[in-house]
Amino acid sequence: MPPSKADRPDQPNAASRFNEDKATYTVRGSQPDLEAGVAAIRNVLKTLPRAPGVYRMHDTRGDVLYVGKARALKNRVTNYTQVDRLPRRLQRMVAQTRSMTIVTTNNEAEALLLEAQLIKRYRPPYNVLLRDDKSFPFILLRADHAFPRIQKHRGARRAKGNYYGPFASAGSVNNTLNALQKLFLLRSCTDGFFKTRDRPCLLYQIKRCSAPCVGRISEEDYAELVDDAKRFLAGKSTDVQAKLGGQMQAASEAMDFELAAVLRDRLKALTFIQGSQAINAEGVGDADIFAMACKQGVIGIQAFFIRGGQNWGHRSFFPAHTADVPEDEVLLSFLTQFYEEVPPPRTIFVDRDLAEGALLGEALGERAGYKVALSVPQRGTRRRLIDQARRNAEEALDRRLAESTTQAKLLRDVADLFELGEPPDRIEVYDNSHIQGTNALGAMIVAGPEGFRKGQYRKFNIRHAATDDDFAMMREVFQRRFARAQSEDPDRDGGMWPDLVLIDGGRGQLNAARGVLEDMGIEDVCLVGVAKGPHHGREGREVFHLLDGREITLPTNSPVLFYLQRLRDEVHRFAIGAHREKRAKAIGASPLDEVPGIGPARKKALLMHFGTARAVRNSSLEDLQRAPGVSKAVAQQVYDFYHAR
DSSP states (O other): OOOOOGGOOOOTTTTTTTEHHHTTOOOOOOOHHHHHHHHHHHHHHHOOOOOOOEEEEEEEEEEEEEEEEEHHHHHHGGGGGGGGSSSSHHHHHHHOOOOOEEEEOOOHHHHHHHHHHHHHHHOTTTTBBBBBOOOOOEEEEEESSSSSOOOEOOOOOOEEEEEEOOOHHHHHHHHHHHHHHHHOOOHHHHHHHHHHHHHHHHHTTTTTTTOOOGTOHHHHHHHHHHHHHHHHHHHHHHHHHHHHHHHHHHHHHHHHHHHHHHHHHHHHHHHHHHHSSSSSSSSOSSSSEEEEEEEEEEEEEEEEETTTTEEEEEEEOOOOTTTOOHHHHHHHHHHHHHHTTTTSSSEEESOOOOOTTTHHHHHHHHHSSSEEEEEEEHHHHHHHHHHHHHHHHHHHHHHHHHHHHHHEEEEEEEEHHTTTTSSOOOOEEEEEEEETTEEEEEEEEEEETTTTGGGGGGEEEESOOOOOOOOHHHHHHHHHHHHHHHHHHSSSSSSOOSSSEESSOOOHHHHHHHHHHHHHTOSSSEEEEOOOOOSSTTTTEEEEEEETEEEEOTTTOOOHHHHHHHHHHHHHHHHHHHHHHHHHHHTTTGGGGGSTTHHHHHHHHHHHHHHSSHHHHHOOOHHHHTTTOOOOOHHHHHHHHHHHH
16 A cells, blocks of 8 residues: 555645645744744845845745745845744745745836736745636737638737637637627638638528628628627627618618618627626726635635626636635735736726735736726626625635535545545546557546646657557556656655556556556555456446456446546547547658758748659659759758668
8 A cells, every 4th residue: 555645755845835725734844944944034135125026935945935026125025034923824934945036126016017927937835826827718800801800819919900808718709709700790711711712601601701702792891890890899889789770771671681681680699699798787898807705715706807898708716825815915916917918907896905906006007008997896887796796706616615525525535445545636547549559649637636637637659669559558658757757856745746546447557557667666656457347338337456456346326436437538538639639740741751951841842843752752862953942952961861771
């Protein structure tokens, strides 16, 4: 039986010092550790200016423990030497501090923005962290084409055009895009697809595009549709509705009933958008609304995104590392990190006064280039929106706590089933994927108390093993995975060693993995093989193979069985998806890709001249030198690659 975490050396790091779901810190450090931390801070104080800036606390390994900002660095950092006045959380941080990094700024607003940037980069264990930092989707109405395209957009805003957002989720932006296509008939196809059309596509047939690609609408009329879309997305839906109504009436009076029917369908789409708003935000304009709920030491924040008086969705957030942190400080830190990548609206509504709310508004305004104000609504529509956001925050937090309780029980049951010392914090699941030995790869997924940790998924391109030998493939995957773990985290204090490893396969795959770990001197990792059992294809008949030779089956209605099946299904999904991606790349590959020094332009020149890669390979040196765009040196390089073997 592998040792419990309590038996392992107590060497916590940025990942293991804090358990996000239990909201508890691992107590570490005696009085000498505290004195050493205070001494390190006092040593920095000797040269610290009374200027605004940002400071970072580092432990003995150089990992960042905490990032903070200050109006006067010397005054703020001095507080950490007065340990009796610090809460226990900060006392533990001081006990682990061995060095500091200082960056001065021009003003406190700059320091606030830099602090958020560094927190997102280093994710320190003593800072409040925004867990869900995925980029938000936007609607982009491009301006680099005679017939602008409307599309969903994520990431950096490099393309020229108008951006509308953020939307709370991909689903909300997709629904809005579908309705906008019905309403304004704007194209969604790529420029390459647009150029090659010689007849309208299906979207024109189902009245979701005006077919500018084949001249079914003039550039002037299309530009008018674009202007209508801009007005609608800017919140002037009433003007658009009145215009469409007038056009439909005129078409009807002119007995152009076909045009009147098209305009009627567009009005229906507009009515659908207006009727699908979950909240009434009329008169609010552009604003983000945030409300907080706190129960059992866990904090939930609900966000509503209002643009042009329209609800563009809502999302729940559950910041990490919030134990013993004042609620207003949690909300301020959350907002600072949230707007690190999302452009702020001119108005941000919150459900409580923030001591540094004005500073945050000033900082966001400096970066955005316009005035940004934080306010706490007291009456009217805005107050009703805050109340609604708070109710949603409380309900989302209740669901989160219920799910966490269920998840915690499942992990306890998994620990009992496989005789672990305590519930696993990190579960790794492995699978292989290939088609008759081609494009073979291994896949690893990671799960923990908070669910799937998709940012830690890994895929392994099989390099050495015979790709029709599942056992050899599994051995290669385990050798690479745990060799890296031994190299990068030999003391196992980096939070990257698994407490439980599940292998999709039977006794053979389990023994293959076991042999690799034994050769590496690793004998305390719990390995379990998950096989389909005697009735392949029947859910609930899985057999769990243990290292001591035992085989376990669970009742078909067991919650633990359902949980383990979810883990196995997730690794299947990830492995198959990675395999398909690799296979698609292989289909589009060319033998010329293997020639060193041949880029896309020269490869295209060779293929345009010779027709096929085989013809290039069979060509003489003189023929290669005559190809346009190919120098003598490149021709010699290609010729040597195929013939000097």
